[in-house]
Amino acid sequence: MLRWLLLIPFALLFAIGSGLVALLIAGVASPDLGLLIGGGFDRLISALFDQAERGFDPGPTAEAAFSLLGRLGFAILVLPVVLVAIASELFRFRSGLIQSGLTGLLAALLPLAMLGMARAPRAGEMQVVAALLLVGAATGFVYWLIAGRGAGGEKREPQRQA
Template identity: 45%
Template sequence: MIRWLLLIPFALLIAIGMSSLFFFIASMVDPLMATLTGETLFVGFWHLLDAVFSSDDPAPIVADAMLTVGRIMFTLLVLPPLVIAVISEVLRMRSLLWYALATGILTAAVPWILRGAARVQNPEELHVSAILGLTGAVAGFIYWAIAGRDAGGRTAPPAPPTSQMPSGS
């Protein structure tokens, strides 16, 4: 019971934090991701500032922007490891390969699932999916390292019967 209450949430928290850090670093180091992230943040920031300064009450605009960013981050960084952790606990999966691949594939597939497309429109989409897949794999690996090896709660092997033979003298 302690596992469900403490270890799994702790493992998810650390895994999500480390995968977020990986995604942040990849967004700065990778040229395509840096361009995409930089342009998105630049345009989004100036659009937000324009909307804030042209409004009488900017609080709803800022709140809506923060809510949208939170939803995007939850969908990309929190939901895939959470779903895989739940599935893994129910199925008692213990394999590192399972955690890394399943979380990586699910994270990479999220944008494709959300837009309902299976066709690649340009090669940059595959590149972004690969970065997202690696982000998910990091989360899966960290979760496995903390809590996944003992997924499903290993049961202790039964103790062998100890029968004492009466000493005959």
Template identity: 45%
Template sequence: MIRYILLIPFALLIAIGASSLFLLIASVVDPVMAVLTGDTLLVGFWAFVDEVFSAEDPGPIVVAAFEAVGRIVFTLLVFPPLLVAVLSEVIRARSGLWYAGATGVLTAAIPWILRGSARVGSPGELHVSFVLGLTGAVAGLVYWAIAGRDSGRSPAATAPTSPGS
């Protein structure tokens, strides 16, 4: 019971933090991600500033901006490890490859699923999907290292045994 109350939420928080750190580093180090991130932040910041200064009451604009950023963060960094963790508990998966692969594939597929069009992606889009897949794989591996190895085992199977038994 402690596993479901403390260990799994703790493992998810650490996994989400690790994948966020990985995506931040990838957004700085990787040339394609750096250009994408820089352009997005620059355009987004100036559009936000223009909207705030042109509005009589900027409160709703600021709230909407925070909600949009929250939805993006939830969709890319929180939802995939959460879904894989719940699914893994149900099917009692314990493989690190499963956690890394399922979370990585789901995270990489999210932009394609949300787009909804069936077309071949450009090399830049495929590169971003690859980096998002690695981000998800980091989350899956960190979650597995903390809580996934014991997924689906009974408490008696995970209890330490004494040398005399």
């Protein structure tokens, strides 16, 4: 019970924080992801100031944009690691490879599902998806390092048959 109350939430918070750091590193390493992150914020701020200069209220635009950014951030950093952590605890997955792989897969696919990709991604978009997969895998691995190795409760000794 102490594991569910203390260790798992701590591991999730630490993993999500490390996922944010990994996302920033991926933004520097991948030009397309860096342009998406940096260029997106630059365009958003410019659009909000343009609306304000023209006499329009930028509030609804800002609210919609930050709502989308929050949902995407949740889908990339929080939801994958939480879902895999719950599954690993319930089904006793102790493998770091499974934990990292599933978290990476969900981190790459959930944003695509949210945005409703109706076409095949282009090369630059595939680079972003690959970066998200690696960010998710790093997040899952950090969770596994802290709490995943003992998934499912106490480790049990195999019973010997007489």
